[in-house]
């Protein structure tokens with residue numbers, strides 16, 4: 551499998567002395583969805599910023615597609631343009647990304663720099679329609695709701711079709727329907743061959759991932775999301791789905807059950823242990 555990121559012994563200290571990351575090692579492979587979980591202040595956003603070339607590790611190394619991200623690359627306009635085309639970053643706070651007078655201009659901003667005018671217009675309209683926000687195209691981004699802003703910020707990234715998408719809390723501030731839409735979208739990224747790294751507290755969202763890392767300055771877990779349930783989840787401040795909590799309780803009571811993360815999985819588990827239905831409905 552092609553390696554997209556290799557993070558080797560990366561540590562990061564902010565200029566004020568606060569340590570965000572300590573000797574972090576991880577690998578992201580092509581076409582994976584990887585979730586990065588952890589409590590507040592664990593260094594998740596800092597790690598994404600390093601992966602997006604916005605900050606540079608205090609020590610350690612980071613490789614993108616086998617090439618070391620060095621200070622020289624980060625200062626080279628041509629190389630950075632190539633990197634920005636391949637890697638899209640959706641910030642946790644959409645306000646830091648939105649600065650154009652209309653939603654349409656916001657989403658068209660990068661395509662107009664990268665493509666011909668016709669292609670940029672086509673990509674912008676297509677993205678707005680796919681994201682179901684075409685009706686907002688003439689609105690000022692500043693006056694949108696939190697969820698609408700989030701969708702615009704995701705659209706800004708999608709309009710240039712990056713191979714790798716880094717998303718910081720992509721479902722925060724979204725209503726349940728929009729949350730499901732974003733989850734479907736992330737699934738569709740994988741189906742179209744993209745690689746996705748999601749920082750989240752939301753275990754429901756993390757369940758989409760092929761693998762996850764739990765971070766608390768250092769990597770404290772690396773594996774399948776399902777295997778997380780052997781950790782003390784309260785300590786990690788993770789948002790555990792209610793259905794998983796129910797089964798964790800049953801397990802505590804001595805029932806021999808696997809922990810589901812979705813209602814469908816729970817129904818599947820229960821249908822194996824409950825008495826057979828007497829009537830077919």
Ligand SMILES: Nc1ncnc2c1ncn2[C@@H]1O[C@H](COP(=O)(O)OP(=O)(O)OP(=O)(O)O)[C@@H](O)[C@H]1O
Pocket residue numbers: 564565566568569570588589590591592593594595596597
């Ligand atoms: N600009 C900054 N200057 C100084 N310290 C910072 C800065 N940004 C973050 N930190 C500190 O670095 C550490 C890691 O922060 P980071 O934002 O990476 O954590 P996080 O896991 O993303 O947190 P959250 O879940 O709350 O978003 C924290 O202790 C934080 O206070």
